[in-house]
Amino acid sequence: METYGKILLIAMPVFLALVLLEKWYGWYKGKDTVRQMDMISSLSSGITNVTKDVLGLSVVIISYEWLVNKIAVIHLTPVVWVYVAAFIALDFAGYWVHRIEHRFNIFWNLHIIHHSSEEFNLACALRQSIAEIVKVFTVFLIPAALLGVPAKVIAIVAPIQLFAQFWYHTQHINKMGWLEKVIVTPSHHRVHHAINKEYIDKNFSQIFIIWDKLFGTFQQELQGVPPVYGITRPARTWNPIKINFIHAWLLIKDAWHTKGWKDKFKIWLMPTGWRPADVAEKFPVYKIDNVYHFEKYAPESSNELVVWSWTQLTILLIATSYLFANIAAIGSPGFFVYGLFIFLSVYSFTELMDRKRFALLWEILKNILGVFIIYKTGGWFSNSPSVIQLNIPILSWLLLSTFITAWFVFIEFKPAKAPRFFITQND
Structure with missing residues (x-):
């Protein structure tokens, strides 16, 4: 838990920088693939996912460590080739888990968030699930367990295998020659995220494209068929x-x-x-019905609302980083209360992005929790002098946030005219 939090302290600013760089590059090249509110929604999704993982808010039915202790035929020493074998084993398991998530109703809910963006960019890679409360797919690592691949090897390789799936969520890299035959490329993954009938439910591989070619689920990106992104039953929310x-x-x-x-x-x-x-x-x-003529979700967003949404996200990123850096000191049950504050924050400001009036209620609940935290702990989960000095700024921010949210709800969102909630696919 604490180790993963420290890894994320490094990874989060890197991912954010790359997301913003892609936004700038698209603007510079005249091919902007990143809508701001969609990006904020994606980044907030990433925050909820990593918070859930760091806090361990899931139940593992069968842990890999238990599995390897019970069924290992041999026990391998963690040398370089064992790490390589573990990477391949994880990728093989990832293909089948991914394919199952797309094929069965009950498991699609674990993956729908990742496909929910109607854009395709690095930000949408961060849309990861918080719905996976019970982990049931450890069984796909039985081959590794039989060979006695140590659990600590899997623990090291798993984040690497996950982070390596980030880069190919982009429209700015075309086909990559001979690499198309070996690894998953942006072209392959554009197909996977598309809802065109030619592309849907194809290219489930995560790192090595060979699995799709072996098991009959490969589809190359066709020149005359531009991918259209999203889900066929649109979510119609930024939350x-x-x-x-x-x-x-x-x-x-x-x-x-x-x-x-x-x-x-x-x-x-x-x-x-x-x-x-x-x-x-x-x-x-x-x-x-027609992927080339549908309305993308796009609630009316004033410049003020966009700036406010970015402000809320920035404050939340700082608060999340504080949690990851101090999770051991905060301890239990404190870090679960902190997690609740983060989830309420995301729910509140993304509801506001959707122009929902109940966003104010969620904002008030979040800020009451913030005041309660300071009252119970003396500071922001700490009674050290340096943290206590932040009490007035934090309380001022919570109060200001409530008033600004109320301003949007009661002033800007007044039904003077019917808001526009969608843009056409051709816009």
Whole structure:
């Protein structure tokens, strides 16, 4: 937990710098692929995901360490080739987990956030799940466990394998020659994120594209078929916490409303998107029919709202970094309270980005929690003199944040005219 937090203290500013660099490069080249509010939504999603991981908010049914202790035939010494083998084993497992997430209703909810952006850029790579409360896919590492690959090797290689998937989320790199035959490239992954009928549910590989070619799920990017990004049943919100559970909520409602008892259980393991016929007819859900003519989600956003959203995100990044740097000192249950503050922060300002009036309620709840933290701990999770000196600035910020959110809700969002919530795919 503490070690992963320290790794993220280095990784987060690097990822943010690369996201901003891509934004600048797109502007410079006249091909901007990054909408600001979409970027803020993606970055806030990344914050919720890393906070959840650092706090260990998930249950592992079978840990890899337990598995290797029980079934290892031999025990390998952690030398260089063992790390290479572990990397390949993780990539093989990642392919099948990824493919399962796309193919079954119950597991799609764990991955929908990653595909929810209607853009394709480095920022959308940071849209990662907080919905995976129970981890069930350790079984795909059975080959590594049989060979006795040490658990500490997997623990080192896993973050490397994950971070190595960041760079290819871009439209600014074209096909890469012979590398297209070996590794996952931006071209391959553009196909994976596309909702065109030619591309959907293809290219599940994470690092080595060979898995798709071996198991029949490979599709190259076609010259005359530009990828269109997103999900076929659009999320229509900037709130990443809502997006994480939007598919599960639909499944729960469908299971409740369907008259067929068989369908109440069947729906969970059916292919992604399947719905019982009776609820599909009675409770239709909007689905994109023509990928080249649909309206992207784009609530009206004044310059003031954009600046305020960036301000909230910046403050949140600072607060999150403080948590990761001091997680041992904050301790339990303090760091869970801190995590709640982060989640309320994200929920509040992304609801405001959606122009939702209840954003003010969430903002008030978040700021009450902030005041309570200072009251109970003497400072911001610490009673040291240096932290206590920050009490007045923090309390002032919480008060100011409440008033500014109220200004947006009661003044700017006044229904003087119908807000525009979408832009066409051709805009």
